[in-house]
Amino acid sequence: MANQLAKGYKLKIIVYTWAVHDKVDWGIWDERINIRIVPYSRYFQKLIAKIFYYLWVKIDRPDNIILNFLYHGETALPAPSNIYYVLHSPASLIPHRYEYIREKANQFNHLSFIAVSDFVKQSAMPYLENKNIEVIFHGIDLNRFSHPAKYVNKGKIKLLTIAALEEWKGIQHVISILSDNELSNEFEYTIIGEGSYKNDLIEMINQNNLSSHVRFIDFEEKVESILPNYDIYCHLSDGEAFGLSLIESMACGLPIIVYDIPPFDTLFPINIAIKLKNKSKELLKESLLELISVNERKRIGESGRDFVRDKFMVENMAARYIQKMSQVEL
Template sequence: MKVLLVITSLSVGGAERLVTSLADEYVANGHEVILVRFHGDEEVRPSDSRVRLVNLEMQRSPLGVLTAMVRLRFLIRSFRADVINSHLVHANILIRVLRLVTPMSRLVNSMHNSNEEGLGRMLAYRLTDHLADVCTNVSQEAVEAFERQGALKPGRMLAIHNGIDTESFVFDSDERQRVRTELGLAENTSLLLAVGRLSDAKDYPNLLRAFARLEACPMVPQLVIVGDGPLRHDLEALADSHGIKDRVRFLGVRHDVPELMSACDLFVLSSAWEGFGLVVAEAMSCRRPVVATDCGGVREVVGSAGFLVPPKDSAALGEAIERALGLSNERREKLGAAARERVVERYSLQATAERYLAVYGNDNHISKE
């Protein structure tokens, strides 16, 4: 099968990591894959050199968008893909518009959230819904959220959970020690880790306010935040205003996330909204205790193998962090083992790739009526 994957960019994010991993999985199983992005550098990329990467180098202007669309149209016509699978809102809408003037055998649009941050985007989805053959989202909750917001008719979207490489995301005691030494942490200092783009969706102010409540802990923990984004300056200023600047480190983009997860004692997700919560599954695969906000599909991921709190409630988040840090070593080990077992059984990359491939090849999977 010839598969054309289209995504807005290859910045560091859950959707981008999933798409590059799917590309690797597809070519490993004998499919021909081109991965197209509209703009930006390759902050993440497939590991298999057989995946062909194309950057449309789209500029933020009407002429820049038109030029990129012409390039993409030429690529589609020359590659003759059996299926085109686009990911994230901008790629989804643009590829639908392009289908008005470009023949496509099968078009699958994949969303990765329950909230697209604006009525305009949901309206754009609704008006162009008929141009897609199938839509997917990363959790049943996210599917239902799209239906409630009128982005598409009920029954037009499937839930396909994100998958992770459970052989890469595994606890490593040697890497734990290496990273903790790099960070200058004492052996008995607890380390909290958060991973994700510094944007409104991740609600890092919620995390910083919760973290500021932990002064009463016998050993004051440290917090590391991995990722970058438009809110970095504001978040650094907020940490300073709460008097925790010396205990919070913003590491920016890192490419050793599994190792950082091994180094932490607790993984925290403070999001206001999510689609699936890929980083939560990755941390669980590394046998890490997790405290997360109950948003999007996160409850489906965590189950009983972690702590869930309401979104936008820093008091509840802080209390859950304290409870998790107070676990005995025995309880911590049992919780970590249960977390990994849950992820391996439910959210392996292979299972996710097989589900996507089944959708790619099934012309009658969802009616367009």
């Protein structure tokens, strides 16, 4: 979004971030964007961040501040600042952090909140009573996803999930259903991610003799290069703040499978996604068998791509932030 704000609205953007061991390739930054990096410290990161934030704000004198956190030293920011705190996670996942936000919120004179979905907003409201919370969806640059999926049946149909390997992400539900020979003969499943639940998933794969049907790979490429190599994106988590990987998958024209629970129940219309009753193995099997059809995958995939183009473009996201900050008249 920083690039879009800089290019589209000629704004000067300053990003405060931390030094990390594993650097992320964010691509090319607009010349109006300046990145300031807090030195890394294993034990004193929060204290060091407070010092640098305090000094940098005095030097940069920003008109508006967009926060992604409030518990890593950001409380050092001046109380009179115009601050917009983006809530990326539902309170059900991090209740202790929402308790902290509630405790610290009143120390700022002009603090408002932006939730990435209605689900996140609703979960935050009990903690942030009488606080303004506006929903602004994430947006993507559709130009990054210029090579959509190919709708062909050549060998087995390829399922994909990109997620942290945690139990609530629901990867085990896909593995379990593939123990059905009718499905394992038609599908193969690739999982990209790391996490504490990986050994449990490997054990499940081995117990069901699925090692030739399910594989883990490292995330070494940009997502826009990975997605077009697959046919269906599965995301059977118990809930997400938003689910950006789903939007990226739809941008590539992949049909997606989710449970019909928040936030997906309101985020995606029924015609652009396969939405299943929560934990229903029968409906998951039925939907996968239906998606063997090239025409069905194409119908849902193309509808999803059109939906992303209408609802989740980075241009829309940036415009909403500009409107929220009242820096330009729209």
